[in-house]
Each structure stands twice: as C-alpha cells, then as structure tokens.
Amino acid sequence: MKAPSIQPSKTVKESARSGFSPGAVARALGVSESSLKRWCDQGHLEFALTAGGHRRLPASAVLAFARAHGHRVVAPAELGLVEPAHSTGELDLRTRLMRLLIAGEESAVSQLLTGLLAAGRSVEELCDGLIMPALADLGEAWAGGDLEIYEERRACELAARALVDLSQLAPRLSRRAVKAVGGTLLGDPYALPTLMAEATLRHQGLDARSLGVALPASTLVAAVHNLKPKLVWLTVGAVVDERALVKDVEALEQAVRAEGAALVLGGRALRPALRTQLPHVLYCDGMRSLAAFGRALVR
Ligand code: B12
Numbered sequence: 672m673k674a675p676s677i678q679p680s681k682t683v684k685e686s687a688r689s690g691f692s693p694g695a696v697a698r699a700l701g702v703s704e705s706s707l708k709r710w711c712d713q714g715h716l717e718f719a720l721t722a723g724g725h726r727r728l729p730a731s732a733v734l735a736f737a738r739a740h741g742h743r744v745v746a747p748a749e750l751g752l753v754e755p756a757h758s759t760g761e762l763d764l765r766t767r768l769m770r771l772l773i774a775g776e777e778s779a780v781s782q783l784l785t786g787l788l789a790a791g792r793s794v795e796e797l798c799d800g801l802i803m804p805a806l807a808d809l810g811e812a813w814a815g816g817d818l819e820i821y822e823e824r825r826a827c828e829l830a831a832r833a834l835v836d837l838s839q840l841a842p843r844l845s846r847r848a849v850k851a852v853g854g855t856l857l858g859d860p861y862a863l864p865t866l867m868a869e870a871t872l873r874h875q876g877l878d879a880r881s882l883g884v885a886l887p888a889s890t891l892v893a894a895v896h897n898l899k900p901k902l903v904w905l906t907v908g909a910v911v912d913e914r915a916l917v918k919d920v921e922a923l924e925q926a927v928r929a930e931g932a933a934l935v936l937g938g939r940a941l942r943p944a945l946r947t948q949l950p951h952v953l954y955c956d957g958m959r960s961l962a963a964f965g966r967a968l969v970r
Contacts, residue, residue, distance in 0.1 A: 690719060690727030691750055699733065699749035700742050715740070717843055734789060735842035747789040752782065768805040772826035773818065781833045785840060794837050794874045795958035798867040802830060803957075806863065827863065834866040841873035848878040849968050852894055853904030853935075855884040856919050861908025864938060868904045871958040875965035877902065888919035892926040902968060903927050904961070907938030910945065917948050924950045935964060 693711065697704040708726070710716045717732040730750045737744055744750065764783075771779045784797055806826075813823045851872050854865050865881040872879035879902075882894060895903055905923065910916050920936070927934040937955045946954060955961045 690729045691733070693718075693726050693728065695749045696728050696733050699744050699746050700737060701745040702742070710736070729843075731840045731842055734840055738791070743791065744789040747786055750789065752785050752789045764801055765804050765808065768801060769808045769812075772805060772809060772829055773812070773822050775822070775825045775829065777829050777832065780829045781836045784833045785836055788837060788840060793962070794841075795871045795962040797837070798834075798871060798958040802834075802863070802867070806830065830863055831866055834863065834870050838866075838870040838873050841870070842876065844873075844876070844878050848876060849902065850898060850900040851877045851879040851902035851904065851965070852882055852898055852900045853879075853902075853906065854882040854886045854891065855906050855908060856891075856916065857885050857887050858911035859907065859909045859940075860884055861906065861938075864906035864908055865904070867958050868906060868937075868961060871962050872902070872904075872965045875962055876969045877965050879965075888922050891923055895923070895926040895930055895932065899930055899932075901932050902935065902965065903932055904935045904937070907936060907941045910940045913945055913948070916945070920949050920952065924952055933964075933968075935961060937961065 691699075693707050694704050696716075697707040700707070707716070711718050711726055711728070716728060716736045718726040718728045721727055730752065733750060734744070736742070744752070764787075768780065768783060771783065784802070787797060787801070788794065809818070809823065809826055812818050853868055855861060862884050865884065869879045869881040882891070891903070891905075894900075903923065905920070907916070920934075924934050933953060935953045935955055936949070937957070937960075941954065953964070955964065
C-alpha cells in the first residue's frame with residue numbers, strides 16, 4: 672500500500688515549476704537587472720532557459736543565493752512569497768501561526784512561513800522557535816477542551832504541508848549530496864518532527880528524505896543497507912514500550928555503524944532516564960543542533 676504523500680501548497684508548487692524572470696528577481700532583491708544577469712552568466716545563480724531562450728530562476732535558487740551573498744529579499748511578493756506583516760514580535764508570530772493553523776488557513780500558513788524564510792530566517796529557527804511553540808499552544812488549547820478534534824488534526828495537516836513547502840525552497844542538491852533518511856518507529860504517530868528534520872537538513876545541502884511514521888525497526892535497518900545514507904535520524908514523539916525502543920535503537924545503531932554512518936536521535940518522548948538506557952548515539956534537542964551537525968557533514 673502506498674501512503675499518500677504530503678503535497679506542497681499551490682503557490683510554492685507553481686513557482687518551483689515555472690521559476691521567475693530576471694526582472695522579477697532583480698526587483699525582489701532590490702538590484703539592477705544587469706547585475707542579476709551577470710551573476711547568472713558567472714554561474715552564481717542557477718537558472719533554466721525557456722523554449723524561447725529566456726532565463727527563468729527558481730525561488731529556491733534565489734533564496735540560496737541571497738543567503739550566501741548577503742542580499743536581502745526586499746520584495747518577496749515578486750517571488751510569489753508574502754512579506755510577513757510588520758510589528759510582529761515573536762509572541763505575535765507564534766499566536767498568529769497558531770490561530771491560522773486552527774482556522775485552517777492553508778495558504779496563509781504557508782505564506783507566513785515561506786515569507787519569514789525569504790526575510791532571512793533559517794528553517795531550523797522557524798521549526799524550533801515558531802512552529803514547535805505554536806503547536807505546543809495548540810496542544811494546550813486541545814487539552815483545555817477549546818478545540819474540536821478536527822481542528823487539531825487539520826492544523827497538523829497544514830503544518831505538515833507548510834514544512835513540505837519549506838523543503839521545496841531548499842537549494843538544489845548537488846549530484847554528490849550527502850544522503851540522510853529518518854522517521855519514527857512503530858507506535859509513534861508524530862509526523863511533524865520527521866518532516867522538520869527533512870526540511871532542516873535539505874536546507875544544509877543534504878539529500879534528506881523522511882521515510883514516514885510508524886516504521887518497524889527492521890525496515891529502517893533495510894533502508895540503511897539499501898540506501899546507504901551517511902546520516903539517519905529517529906524522531907521519538909511517543910514511546911509505547913521502552914524496552915522495545917531500546918532494542919530497536921540498538922539494532923538500528925548496529926546497522927548504521929556497519930555502514931559507517933551516524934545515527935541522531937531526538938524528540939519529546941526521549942526523557943533523560945530513557946536516554947541513559949540507549950546505546951551510545953548522538954542526541955539533539957532541536958533542529959538547530961541537527962542543522963549544525965548536518966552542516967558539519969557536508970563540509
Ligand atoms: C498534533 C498532536 C497529536 C497528533 C499527531 C498527528 C501527526 N500526524 O503528527 C495525534 C492526533 C496523533 C496525537 C495523539 C495523541 N496526543 Co498529541 N499532540 C499533538 C500536538 C498538538 C503537536 C505535536 C507536534 O507535532 N509538535 C511539534 C513537534 C515538532 O514538536 P516536538 O515533537 O517537541 O519536536 C521538537 C523537539 O522535540 C525536537 N525533535 C523532535 N524529534 C527530533 C528528532 C531529532 C533527530 C532532532 C534532532 C530533534 C527532534 O525538534 C522539534 C522542533 O523543535 C502536541 C502538543 C505539543 N506540545 O507538542 C500534543 C501532545 C503531545 N499530545 C498529547 C496527548 C495527550 C495525546 C494523546 C494521548 C491523545 C489521546 N487521548 O489520544 C494521543 C497519544 C498518541 C500516541 N500514540 O502517543 C499531549 C501529551 C501530554 C504528555 N505529557 O505526554 C500533548 C503535549 C498535548 C497536551 N498539551 O496535552 N497528538
């Protein structure tokens with residue numbers, strides 16, 4: 672059976688497919704079109720040619736270029752991205768994201784997050800500092816009986832799609848990109864952390880793919896041998912049986928060691944007492960540390 676894949680939002684899908692003209696990109700970055708065309712010709716900026724011979728630049732390449740060369744995206748709307756409204760302190764943003772998630776405002780959620788990315792925030796910062804706290808607030812609202820179950824489930828779907836959007840805006844991978852895979856073990860239904868790991872690592876230049884949730888350890892071991900990733904992540908959002916988890920992690924660690932790769936664990940359910948029972952593996956408390964580890968691997 673093939674699990675349905677999470678689709679990016681329409682805006683991001685279209686921009687990823689068609690790309691933008693040099694004029695639009697120049698306006699987005701607040702530079703002249705001639706400078707922009709020169710950077711294209713010098714190979715600093717990736718582009719494709721249309722059938723009519725016109726350059727088209729994908730938003731992901733523009734964002735990667737801006738980040739690497741210290742440019743700011745001054746007019747994100749030119750790239751189909753929306754500038755986050757002003758006067759948005761962190762608390763404002765967190766509350767705004769939570770409200771949009773609860774209201775099921777799919778494009779507004781995606782626009783808020785991709786707009787912040789265009790404005791210079793990193794994916795890992797958005798994950799640890801905004802999306803995770805907004806979901807924690809949402810969890811409190813759910814626990815307090817203020818939310819319908821469908822509102823919580825829908826919010827989670829939207830957050831997942833927005834994370835796929837952020838992944839799509841990662842720089843294009845080089846053919847020799849370091850591979851990374853990960854997911855959750857059987858009994859763990861939490862999908863967002865593994866999508867966060869995928870988006871975070873892709874933005875560091877890794878060929879990262881989330882394999883999904885509720886995976887038997889044996890299939891993760893098979894993935895390690897077949898796909899030969901250099902990094903394997905496990906997100907632990909729920910633990911049904913601690914002893915089974917320890918055995919699963921041991922099996923996975925052996926496979927990862929045999930292939931000369933690294934295993935990184937993280938997640939809310941990995942309490943300190945449980946961590947001490949696990950074999951010696953790397954533990955990260957958030958996407959910022961995972962990003963740092965990923966960057967070290969691609970250097
Ligand atoms: C969405 C959600 C669900 C959804 C998940 C759907 C899906 N497709 O993912 C569903 C419906 C399955 C669900 C079910 C339940 N849930 Co729930 N859920 C949530 C909610 C609102 C958000 C979870 C989430 O995705 N958060 C965002 C992620 C990204 O945050 P995170 O896991 O903390 O990850 C961060 C770090 O831990 C770290 N990290 C995580 N993994 C990794 C891995 C690596 C490698 C690295 C480097 C870092 C890292 O980085 C992340 C970013 O900073 C939380 C609220 C909350 N506080 O999170 C409640 C919450 C976790 N759920 C709760 C409860 C009670 C339940 C249920 C028991 C409800 C029920 N009666 O059925 C079940 C239990 C399910 C189970 N088998 O365990 C409680 C848990 C209370 C407790 N103390 O344990 C919470 C806290 C809500 C609340 N306030 O009461 N839930």
